[in-house]
Amino acid sequence: MTRLIEGLFDKYRHSFEEGGSLHWAWPMFEGAETFWLTPPHRTHQGAHVRDPMDMKRLMIFVVYALIPPMLVGMWNIGHQAYLAEGNAAATLVDCVLRGAIAMLPIIFVSYTAGGIAELLFCVVRKHEINEGFLVTGLIFPLTLAPSTPLWIVALAVIFGVVIGKEVFGGVGMNILNPALTARAFVFFAYPKVISGAGVWDVADKAKVIDGYTGATPLLTVSSAAPGTDPVAALNQAGWTWMDMFIGRIPGSMAEVSAAACLVGGLFLVMVGIASWRIMLGCVAGLGMITLVFNAFAGPEASAALALPFHYHLVIGGFAYGAIFMATDPVSAAATNAGRWMYGIGIGALAGLIRVVNPAYPEGMMLAILFMNVFAPLLDYFVVQRSARRRVARLAAQGV
Amino acid sequence: MSGAPERWTMSLHVLKKGLDVPIAGEVTGNIVDLPVPASVSVAPRDLPGITPRILSREGASVKVGTALFADKAQPDLRLVSAAAGEVREIVRGPRRVVLDHVVSVTGDAAESFRQWDLGALKKISRDEARIGLGHGGLWPVLRCRPLDKVPTMGSTPQWILVSATETGPLAPGADLLLGAGDGEALQAGLYVLKALTPGAVAVAVPQGTTHPALANLKDVDVHQFGGPHPSGDPSVQINHIAPPKGNGQVWYARAWDVALIGRLFLEGRYPAQRVYTAAGTGLAAPRAVRTLCGAPIRTITGDAAPGPVRWILGSVLTGQVVDPERWAGFTNRMFTVIPDRAERRLFGWTAPNLGDFSYHRAFLSGFLGAGGRKVMDTGLRGGVRSMVPVGYYRGVVATPDIEPEFLFRSIIAGDLEESVKLGLLDLSMEEAALLTYVCPSKIEFDVILRDGLALYEKEA
Known part of the structure; x- marks a missing residue:
């Protein structure tokens, strides 16, 4: 089998190599070949043997980790739609199918439009197709509302790939997380498709029953009357903590289920790809700021101040952001101490924006982008500290 | 070049970071005496x-x-x-x-050199030691960090490390290269080295060693080193014992070479015999041999296995490609011969690769443990990408307080001052080679380090 495929690629290789008629399409050929077979290169300098781990495997494992939140999200889109239409008889399969019809075109458009942009850069720059896009092209659409128009998806993902990544020189060189750059583009350019109460379900508007608001838990909390108990407001809207943990709530497609994100996160930590320091840092930062806010909660104060820590963890995009977005190794801090500070900064800022900023109830995206910008500075301090410690140790130990 | 240091006591260093690459093709059997x-x-x-x-x-x-x-x-x-x-x-x-x-x-007629007895060597002068080593042809077993050069005869080291440890993949250690009866010769060599430095002579031995030649060393400090590769590397050991102060030098030599020094001074004759090893799955039969220093490579290695192979002087991590029609080296005692091909595998980006070793937990073998030695070829095993700092790098760097990503970025940027500050002169080539081995982006850190050191040498 391996020999057969190898022979097939070898047969056509010359057309795509330097001087061949299809040389411009070399990145496509290389991409297709390395999908089937590991590359044929041998070491020619440096260590003679190499570990089998490569970027393709690293990126594809992130995609695997995204499958649980994606599947739960798919089911929830259908579930929310049937709920809005007052259809209690919908089965699991009905829900998943209806969710798939809404979600898959968005993912497909994201991969196609972003992939074409990526490929153009590869062809012009003559480098291999970068598998990092497999992650960006999936992480980004899953943060959108299920009703997002496809042309906005396409526009945003191209913006994310080009402005978020390629203008810096591709994966590894970028400062911001490209998926978040794309999402920020949607948020600032087309705020109506990603905020408010009407966008989080794909229910037939004519069938929506009386009393269904379509508001997300975050919106419910931020619009509760001052002095009221935010937990009671959530319960009144029909959601227990467990509902929000599992993901039976309106929200972005795959952000709704903290439980499914946790499964993906555990997998990523287990295979050693995402930083648990960043994830725990986010939780710690959010915890700290929430405790401070809780202390200021009172009858006159905004209801959001009183929301307990464990509710913050399961609503909005916190879990998804902390596990999949903040841990992007390129835009995150790269030192261990830096990762803690970066995570804590994200958690604290996300809490701050959620509770204090009345214009937009979700702060995770902006918090991560903000800390992306600061990550190099955090690393700088950590690296300088290491260097000072080294010099001091050398002075102390030297003969 | 400050005054003599206080004595270090016998101490144990167990390094946690690093990696033993479990490559197959170990040397088996007794040492073969070649014609x-x-x-x-x-x-x-x-x-x-x-x-x-x-x-x-x-x-x-x-x-x-x-x-x-x-x-x-x-x-x-x-x-x-x-x-x-x-x-x-x-x-x-x-x-x-x-x-x-x-x-x-x-x-086999031989020149004769001045003959010493062990008691007299205790009081050998610096000049007698220098000239004895220089004329006897064994000065070049001494090396000097960070560029691993042969030190100049006029310079004085702060202290000297004699390393009896070897942790590199398939590399021969004291069990093969140091004879059971070499204790006296080693002790004599240590006395000669003591005359070269105002500081101490320290011997690094494998943790828990029972080697008879290492059992009763006198008038030296003994440090035990344990843990994965590069815990046996002299450069790493110097950093853990006492790195050079200021612009000073610390020299190092291998214990088996120091035993040769001892034999030169005790016997008054150049010790021409060496033990060499030839390992790797590219050979028909990996083995250890005793022959003359600088014998033809093919007499040492024997026949290669069928198929294309790569001949490496040294280990698969830091060795260099050699032509097997040439002759063996002076200090490097090992040859590694491995299949020179990139075996192609179906769906390498997701296959569990059960029969394969990986440092990374994204492979079942990395997750569950290696499960024995594996045949490794010269495949690059992935496409070259930009550095993505996932955090794997720190796990194989045994020298403390190094932030590998940032050190290497500063070397790539040509910022010499910054890279020295971040550890350019401290990181060993073995560690850089391990970084190259584990890197998913297939970045060649050892090549970058070599370039950085070359730039440092040019500028300094």
Whole structure:
């Protein structure tokens, strides 16, 4: 089998190599070949043997980790739609199918439009197709509302790939997380498709029953009357903590289920790809700021101040952001101490924006982008500290 | 060059970071005594810092211990013949660089050097030690961090490390290279080295060693080293014991080479025998042999396995490619021969690769443990990408307080001042090679480090 495929690629290789008629399409050929077979290169300098781990495997494992939140999200889109239409008889399969019809075109458009942009850069720059896009092209659409128009998806993902990544020189060189750059583009350019109460379900508007608001838990909390108990407001809207943990709530497609994100996160930590320091840092930062806010909660104060820590963890995009977005190794801090500070900064800022900023109830995206910008500075301090410690140790130990 | 340090007590260093690459093809069986080879050579190739000035030209007849060439700048630093016979050929490369100085072997007559007894060596003077080593052809077993060059005879090290440990993949250690009866010779060599430094001579031994030659060392500090590779690397050990202060130097040598020094001084004759190993799955039968220093490589390695193979002088991590038709090196005692191909695998980006070793937990073998030694070929095993700092790098760097990503970025940027500050002179080549091995982006950190050190040497 391996020999057969190898022979097939070898047969056509010359057309795509330097001087061949299809040389411009070399990145496509290389991409297709390395999908089937590991590359044929041998070491020619440096260590003679190499570990089998490569970027393709690293990126594809992130995609695997995204499958649980994606599947739960798919089911929830259908579930929310049937709920809005007052259809209690919908089965699991009905829900998943209806969710798939809404979600898959968005993912497909994201991969196609972003992939074409990526490929153009590869062809012009003559480098291999970068598998990092497999992650960006999936992480980004899953943060959108299920009703997002496809042309906005396409526009945003191209913006994310080009402005978020390629203008810096591709994966590894970028400062911001490209998926978040794309999402920020949607948020600032087309705020109506990603905020408010009407966008989080794909229910037939004519069938929506009386009393269904379509508001997300975050919106419910931020619009509760001052002095009221935010937990009671959530319960009144029909959601227990467990509902929000599992993901039976309106929200972005795959952000709704903290439980499914946790499964993906555990997998990523287990295979050693995402930083648990960043994830725990986010939780710690959010915890700290929430405790401070809780202390200021009172009858006159905004209801959001009183929301307990464990509710913050399961609503909005916190879990998804902390596990999949903040841990992007390129835009995150790269030192261990830096990762803690970066995570804590994200958690604290996300809490701050959620509770204090009345214009937009979700702060995770902006918090991560903000800390992306600061990550190099955090690393700088950590690296300088290491260097000072080294010099001091050398002075102390030297003969 | 400050005063003598206080004595270190016997201490144990167990390093946690690092990686033992479980490559198959270990040396098995006893050391094979080879018949006398037809020719031997001294190759300046593995003597960095020495520029040869030929003393014995083609046709000259030489004895064991006759000087073949000296360093251009230091006439007392000589390399000597390991056999008696006639200088057959001086092989030169581009720009007339000497590649091999070949002697055809016809007898075993030997030059005699001054003979010492162990008691007298205790009180040998610095000059007697220097000239004895220089004329006896064994000065170049000494090396100096960070560029691993042969130190100049006029300089003085702060202290000297003698390392009896070896942790590199398939690399031979004290069990093969140091004979059970080498204890006295090693002790004599240590006395000679003690005369070269105002500081201490420290011996690094494997944790829990029972080697008889390492059991009763006197007048030296003993440090035990344990843990994965590179815990056996002298550079890493120097950083854990006492790194050089200021612009000073710390020298190092291997214990088996120091035992040769001892034999030279005790016997008054150049010790020409060496143990070499040939390992790797590219060989028909990996083995250890005893032969003359600088014997033809093929006599040491025996036949290669069928198929294309790569001949490496040294280990798969830091060795260099050699032509098997040439001769063995002066200090490097190992050859590794591995299949030179990139075996292609279906769906490498997701297959569990059960029969494969990986450092990474994204492979079942990395997750569950290696499960024995594996055949490794020269495949790059992935596409070259930009550095993505996932955090794997820190796990294989045993030198403390190094942030590998940032050190290497500063080297790539050519920022010499910053890279020295971040540890350019501290990180060992073995660690850089391990970084290259584990890197999912297939970045060649060892090549970058070598370039950085070359730039440092040029500027400094």
